[in-house]
Amino acid sequence: MNRRTFIMLIGGAAMWPRAARAQQREKMRRVGVLMNLAADDTEGSARVTALAQGLQELGWRDGRDVRIDYRWAAADAPSFHRHAQELLTLAPDVIIASATPSVVALQQATRTVPIVFVGVADPVGAGLVESLAHPGGNTTGFSIFEYSISGKWLELLKEIAPRVRRAAVIRDHLLTSGTAQFGVIQSVAHALGAELTPVAARSADEIERGLSTFAREPDGGVIVTGSPLTAVHRNLIIMLAARHRLPAVYPFRYFATGGGLISYGPDVADQYRRAAGYVDRILKGEKPADLPVQAPTKFETIINLKTAKALGLDVPTTLLARADEVIE
Numbered sequence: 532m533n534r535r536t537f538i539m540l541i542g543g544a545a546m547w548p549r550a551a552r553a554q555q556r557e558k559m560r561r562v563g564v565l566m567n568l569a570a571d572d573t574e575g576s577a578r579v580t581a582l583a584q585g586l587q588e589l590g591w592r593d594g595r596d597v598r599i600d601y602r603w604a605a606a607d608a609p610s611f612h613r614h615a616q617e618l619l620t621l622a623p624d625v626i627i628a629s630a631t632p633s634v635v636a637l638q639q640a641t642r643t644v645p646i647v648f649v650g651v652a653d654p655v656g657a658g659l660v661e662s663l664a665h666p667g668g669n670t671t672g673f674s675i676f677e678y679s680i681s682g683k684w685l686e687l688l689k690e691i692a693p694r695v696r697r698a699a700v701i702r703d704h705l706l707t708s709g710t711a712q713f714g715v716i717q718s719v720a721h722a723l724g725a726e727l728t729p730v731a732a733r734s735a736d737e738i739e740r741g742l743s744t745f746a747r748e749p750d751g752g753v754i755v756t757g758s759p760l761t762a763v764h765r766n767l768i769i770m771l772a773a774r775h776r777l778p779a780v781y782p783f784r785y786f787a788t789g790g791g792l793i794s795y796g797p798d799v800a801d802q803y804r805r806a807a808g809y810v811d812r813i814l815k816g817e818k819p820a821d822l823p824v825q826a827p828t829k830f831e832t833i834i835n836l837k838t839a840k841a842l843g844l845d846v847p848t849t850l851l852a853r854a855d856e857v858i859e
Contacts (some may be wrong), residue, residue, distance in 0.1 A: 585807025648672030
């Protein structure tokens, strides 16, 4: 071996680790996340933290093995479509979609990039998947609840505030899930002796006008259904319920921890942790069409005794015994 050949071999060996490192960097995967809340929303932060923790437990660390790009739509219809396009220009390997509007915007923009949704009430009825067992296409994920839970909200309202005979139901009537949730509540209202008043959730002004008008008559209470809009406007709704002294039942824990009277629904953060599992499987080669839509596995009842006291309510001991958490 001559001197020149030896130097070339040594130089090539020295360069190899750099090439290997560059190749490893090129293998970093990319995950997009389209959230329905605002970037400064503490609940949104809790959700993406749960997602990141779930990915890390599976060996995907942000900035090392995977890059996660977030977009926050804050329940604004045009923003969902704009952010969907922005995420797709980043060439993600998979996108997490929070709530139905996120999925709709992404499906209109791509039929090839894998989508894993979280927080969708009725993926089949909304036309997002072909069936729960066999989603088909490029989309699968985690449904937030079955509509039957809606009747439970009215039962809880009557249990914690027996004098209630009128219930304002705040829902997004433009969503399939908003209409369906209201329909289930209607189906049990007569048996529970409750008269229902729908309140639109399309804007803060609509919610405030609707509840202010509703509160003019006595013996009222409120049911807040699950939707991106009620999540975004939750602080306003909680404040109005307190101002008008209206007992209210909410669909998720963060309403009760934020000052709402009582909540009953799935553990949302848990769904984001579980979604990390589907992201992992897709990054390893599985197809969304082969991954069945999963239902919630954890439901929880949260009671805010401080709010109950402010409303002059004596919470039944039987209800307290069933609660997963009591805020004092």
